[in-house]
Amino acid sequence: QRLILATRNANKVTELRAILAGAGLDVELVGADAYPEVPDVKETGVTFAENALLKAHALAKATGLPAVADDSGLCVDVLGGAPGIFSARWSGRHGDDRANLELLLAQLADVDALHRGAHFACAAALALPDGTERVVEGRLMGSLRHAPEGEGGFGYDPILQPEGETRTCAELTAGEKNAISHRGKAFRALAPIVRELLG
Numbered sequence: 093q094r095l096i097l098a099t100r101n102a103n104k105v106t107e108l109r110a111i112l113a114g115a116g117l118d119v120e121l122v123g124a125d126a127y128p129e130v131p132d133v134k135e136t137g138v139t140f141a142e143n144a145l146l147k148a149h150a151l152a153k154a155t156g157l158p159a160v161a162d163d164s165g166l167c168v169d170v171l172g173g174a175p176g177i178f179s180a181r182w183s184g185r186h187g188d189d190r191a192n193l194e195l196l197l198a199q200l201a202d203v204d205a206l207h208r209g210a211h212f213a214c215a216a217a218l219a220l221p222d223g224t225e226r227v228v229e230g231r232l233m234g235s236l237r238h239a240p241e242g243e244g245g246f247g248y249d250p251i252l253q254p255e256g257e258t259r260t261c262a263e264l265t266a267g268e269k270n271a272i273s274h275r276g277k278a279f280r281a282l283a284p285i286v287r288e289l290l291g
């Protein structure tokens with residue numbers, strides 16, 4: 093079975109390979125980079141679920157193969173849920189993780205420890221070439237540090253400290269992060285649905 097990952101984010105690909113293998117899915121995962129001729133879809137949705145479905149449908153339709161997509165981001169309580177679906181381009185430069193993180197830290201410089209609640213959210217979507225679709229979501233609740241810590245993970249990992257943890261996500265091992273992460277929860281919930289629909 094071939095399953096295409098509708099993402100060009102290499103960090104997501106790495107995490108999803110481990111998460112889906114751990115969920116016992118016997119599929120060959122191919123990233124969207126294997127299909128350079130397929131243009132990126134415009135993420136015009138207003139929710140993670142809508143954007144994940146847009147990405148999955150675009151690749152499933154273009155390739156004729158089942159596709160899964162991840163739309164994810166960081167939602168900050170005191171910012172009313174921002175950056176949210178705009179997490180990848182918060183600084184104006186899409187995919188510039190460092191610039192995005194630095195801008196967010198600057199915006200929260202005066203927010204005290206009691207008001208730094210935040211969570212990661214991930215929508216995991218499956219789309220089949222015939223238009224069948226499923227989407228599920230996962231969250232990782234936590235709070236934001238005042239300064240980045242740790243070298244692991246990607247994106248906002250160095251500033252998100254999960255509830256009940258003393259370390260940031262970037263200080264966890266990949267396995268520890270996947271076990272509790274928004275992405276791990278969402279794709280472990282999607283795994284039995286993939287199994288059911290793909291046989």
Ligand code: ITT
Binds near residue numbers: 104179
């Ligand atoms: P694709 O659309 O090709 O999948 P993308 O990087 O543009 O790649 P998103 O639009 O879903 O993906 O943006 C996700 C952003 O949210 C990402 O750039 C990170 O800044 C942040 N993010 C998502 N998951 C994260 C995680 O596990 N740890 C840290 N930051 C994360």
Ligand code: NA
Binds near residue numbers: 143178
């Ligand atoms: Na997005």
